Amino acid sequence: MPDKWTLKNKRALITGGTKGIGKSITDELLELGAKIFIIARGKELLDEHIKEYSGKGFTAYGFCGDMSKEDDRKKLFEDVKTKWDYFDILINNAGYNIRKINTLEYKEEEFNYLLEINLKAVFDSCMLAYPLLKKSGSASVVNIVSVAGLSHISTGAPYAISKAATVQLTKNLAVEWAPDNIRVNAIAPWYIRTPLTTPVLNKQEYLERIIARTPMKRVGKPEEVASLAAYLSMPVASYITGQCIAVDGGFSVNGF
Secondary structure, three states, X not given: OOHHHOOOOOEEEEEOOOOHHHHHHHHHHHHOOOEEEEEEOOHHHHHHHXXXXXXXXXXXXXXXXXXXXXXXXXXHHHHHHHHOOOOOEEEEOOOOOOOOOOHHHOOHHHHHHHHHHHHHHHHXXXXXXXXXXXXXXXXXXXXXXXXXXXXXXXXXXXXXHHHHHHHHHHHHHHHHHHHHOEEEEEEEEOOEOOOOOHHHHOOHHHHHHHHHOOOOOOOEOHHHHHHHXXXXXXHHHOOOOOOEEEEOOOHHHOOO
16 A cells, blocks of 8 residues: 555544544544544543554554533643654544524523534644644644535534534634645535434434435445545645535535
């Protein structure tokens, strides 16, 4: 495999790396040769995964924390610095949603929480990661957003706002950090079958509506997002920055 198609010895930090899309990204990066550091809220599952990865000969570290809490974000990077003096890849994957069709139904604390976990946490992790990414000399940031940040879907305005803002953050940082050889891109999935979306996808009528609007006539798989995250982190993607790429089976381009 040519060096440009590998992540051998690259160091990657993945937020929300034990479930769903985050778990698939973690697995993909490890298989491509990366060393990983993951943060997740559930200590038992986190420890289980780290033990499994280490048992397979991978280099894997974990930090138990909540990305919606500013103190935990700071502690995460303090811990990262005890292991690494730089790293090459930042995957901002941790996120959450409170689904309500009517925006008037949201309480202020719900709105604030969704912006904290989906936007402020991404902003802070980028700021805290910057000095370490700059030392890499060739770094990549991948922000996991959503097609909800590109067009209206029935998933709630606060979530959509947070994802749209993260798309814009991606563009700004891509331009600002290009001189430091740090690329910044975003991935916007449509419905992917994960623990977070299972309650929605188990509703047959709603699932049928999703599939009817999706040209490929199915929901996505976590590994289909992970493969793009890996590609964007590879040397082969060295001229791609500031982009938001939808992984959506054609949903976002499906007109009448």
